Amino acid sequence: MNAAQKLAAYGAGLVVAFAGAYGIAGAVVPDSVVAGWERSSTSSHAGSEHQAGSSATAADTAAPAAAAIKGVSLSADGYTLGPVTAPAVPNVAGNVDFTVLDRRGEPVREFDVAHEKQLHLIAVRADGAHYQHLHPTLDAASGRWSVPVTWPEAGTYRVYADFTATGAKGSTALTRTVQVDGASVAQRREPTRTAQVDGFTATLSGDLASGGSSDLTVTITRNGAPVTGLEPYLGAYGHLVALREGDLAYLHVHATGEEPRPGATSGPDIGFAAEVPTVGRYLLYLDFQVDGVVRTAQFVVDAGQGRNEQGGNAGAAPSHGSGH
Numbered sequence: 001m002n003a004a005q006k007l008a009a010y011g012a013g014l015v016v017a018f019a020g021a022y023g024i025a026g027a028v029v030p031d032s033v034v035a036g037w038e039r040s041s042t043s044s045h046a047g048s049e050h051q052a053g054s055s056a057t058a059a060d061t062a063a064p065a066a067a068a069i070k071g072v073s074l075s076a077d078g079y080t081l082g083p084v085t086a087p088a089v090p091n092v093a094g095n096v097d098f099t100v101l102d103r104r105g106e107p108v109r110e111f112d113v114a115h116e117k118q119l120h121l122i123a124v125r126a127d128g129a130h131y132q133h134l135h136p137t138l139d140a141a142s143g144r145w146s147v148p149v150t151w152p153e154a155g156t157y158r159v160y161a162d163f164t165a166t167g168a169k170g171s172t173a174l175t176r177t178v179q180v181d182g183a184s185v186a187q188r189r190e191p192t193r194t195a196q197v198d199g200f201t202a203t204l205s206g207d208l209a210s211g212g213s214s215d216l217t218v219t220i221t222r223n224g225a226p227v228t229g230l231e232p233y234l235g236a237y238g239h240l241v242a243l244r245e246g247d248l249a250y251l252h253v254h255a256t257g258e259e260p261r262p263g264a265t266s267g268p269d270i271g272f273a274a275e276v277p278t279v280g281r282y283l284l285y286l287d288f289q290v291d292g293v294v295r296t297a298q299f300v301v302d303a304g305q306g307r308n309e310q311g312g313n314a315g316a317a318p319s320h321g322s323g324h
């Protein structure tokens with residue numbers, strides 16, 4: 001087939017190509033992975049099963065991966081994040097207010113609970129500083145979400161609404177920018193795998209690789225001693241958000257392992273399965289809870305090229321343990 005014929009056949013060819021991929025690669029691409037592609041979900045709960053079969057071509061795997069990139073648009077999956085009102089200057093308490101609109105422009109009023117909340121709101125300055133993870137409340141009558149916020153410094157902030165509308169096939173992450181007036185100096189982001197927060201030290205181990213699932217472990221210590229009192233937070237012992245430096249694409253990564261039982265504790269390790277779409281630098285934010293207080297540790301990690309993107313197999317499916 002020459003280039004022109006390929007172009008002409010491209011639209012129909014997509015369907016055929018996927019059907020072919022299922023047929024040829026059915027033995028090496030688990031149904032759960034296909035279902036994941038169809039949901040365009042970045043959830044990593046099934047991460048251990050994500051591996052590209054050696055018989056699948058790069059094109060077969062590249063298209064679903066590209067479709068899974070979230071949090072770079074104010075509109076996706078038939079939903080739109082309406083205008084966001086927020087304090088316009090730093091150090092003034094106010095509210096972040098917004099609605100999620102459906103295809104007809106009507107406010108969405110019904111949401112499913114995911115990770116214990118109907119909607120997760122992430123706010124971070126464009127340089128990766130001043131991360132906040134908030135849980136707005138919904139006015140069910142109007143569909144308006146609201147949560148108190150104070151911006152610590154001026155700058156351009158990105159806010160992400162991560163939600164599953166009732167009836168939707170999966171979760172959606174929409175984003176807008178919020179401008180906070182005043183002078184500001186951007187922080188430079190260099191790779192770091194150790195974070196100090198409130199006397200806790202969080203250390204990240206494991207490597208990020210593009211195109212597949214990467215196992216990461218965060219170890220929490222306090223004064224050099226392992227912390228074994230990690231408490232469940234949002235249905236896990238840790239809550240990890242990854243943003244891709246450059247476009248701040250949003251990757252919501254959750255802890256691996258069983259959902260903790262209420263009252264159970266864990267530590268000092270928290271395991272994650274992370275999927276990053278490309279090589280490059282990623283900003284990681286880990287929320288963890290000890291003694292009822294949620295703290296955030298920040299890491300900066302450079303992702304290398306995944307083995308499955310070099311034509312080989314992604315490797316054996318890792319077995320995921322939860323925190324120990």
Ligand SMILES: [Cu+2]
Nearest residue numbers: 117120121133
């Ligand atoms: Cu949340």
